[in-house]
Amino acid sequence: QKEVEQNSGPLSVPEGAIASLNCTYSDRGSQSFFWYRQYSGKSPELIMSIYSNGDKEDGRFTAQLNKASQYVSLLIRDSQPSDSATYLCAVKAAGNKLTFGGGTRVLVKP
Amino acid sequence: ETGVTQTPRHLVMGMTNKKSLKCEQHLGHNAMYWYKQSAKKPLELMFVYNFKEQTENNSVPSRFSPECPNSSHLFLHLHTLQPEDSALYLCASSQDDGDRVYGYTFGSGTRLTVV
Numbered sequence: 001q002k003e004v005e006q007n008s009g010p011l012s013v014p015e016g017a018i019a020s021l022n023c024t025y026s027d028r029g030s031q032s033f034f035w036y037r038q039y040s041g042k043s044p045e046l047i048m049s050i051y052s053n054g055d056k057e058d059g060r061f062t063a064q065l066n067k068a069s070q071y072v073s074l075l076i077r078d079s080q081p082s083d084s085a086t087y088l089c090a091v092k093a094a095g096n097k098l099t100f101g102g103g104t105r106v107l108v109k110p
Numbered sequence: 111e112t113g114v115t116q117t118p119r120h121l122v123m124g125m126t127n128k129k130s131l132k133c134e135q136h137l138g139h140n141a142m143y144w145y146k147q148s149a150k151k152p153l154e155l156m157f158v159y160n161f162k163e164q165t166e167n168n169s170v171p172s173r174f175s176p177e178c179p180n181s182s183h184l185f186l187h188l189h190t191l192q193p194e195d196s197a198l199y200l201c202a203s204s205q206d207d208g209d210r211v212y213g214y215t216f217g218s219g220t221r222l223t224v225v
Contacts, residue, residue: 004152034213034214036213042218043200043216043217043218043219044153044200044214044216045216046213046214046215049212049213088153090213090214097143097155097158097166098155098214099155100152100153101152102150102151102152103152
């Protein structure tokens with residue numbers, strides 16, 4: 001079983017709609033969770049961090065964490081073509097390292 | 111300069127060459143990392159340095175040799191690489207306060223091609 005799993009996509013979303021991305025992780029002791037956005041040919045950019053169960057909102061992004069079910073999700077509201085990218089879920093388990101999922105490719109169509 | 115800077119941006123090297131990748135962070139962080147990103151594979155952690163001490167080496171072949179002379183600089187020395195080592199090599203830094211890890215800041219990466 002992979003430590004951090006994401007659907008590779010592509011997730012095709014009409015402009016203005018909500019994109020919903022999911023991520024599951026295997027280590028129950030994980031404490032810190034992150035979402036990164038990576039444009040093609042670029043490096044990952046941190047867009048959200050979440051540490052407690054529940055929702056965390058930042059602009060058009062909402063991260064949701066459910067530690068009992070071991071999943072974390074990202075909602076992108078009012079999706080724009082500029083949101084087209086690969087979104088990486090990252091989880092901190094033991095030590096000070098982050099483990100990344102394979103990423104979900106999102107395509108926002110005008 | 112701000113953030114995390116990596117040089118060179120692109121590198122083509124033969125299998126018998128020796129080269130080095132350089133990373134410098136201007137964020138005052140105390141931890142630095144090397145990751146490898148290959149096509150259609152998740153980011154793979156290679157090395158972790160915390161307070162200049164190497165704290166993790168994820169079974170990386172010895173043809174990759176890291177060096178961390180201080181908390182702001184990180185190098186990855188390369189020698190006798192194989193074509194399958196061609197990938198994007200990413201440096202990152204973070205502030206590690208023990209219990210909580212803050213998000214990493216990544217450099218722009220070095221696109222390495224081994225011929």
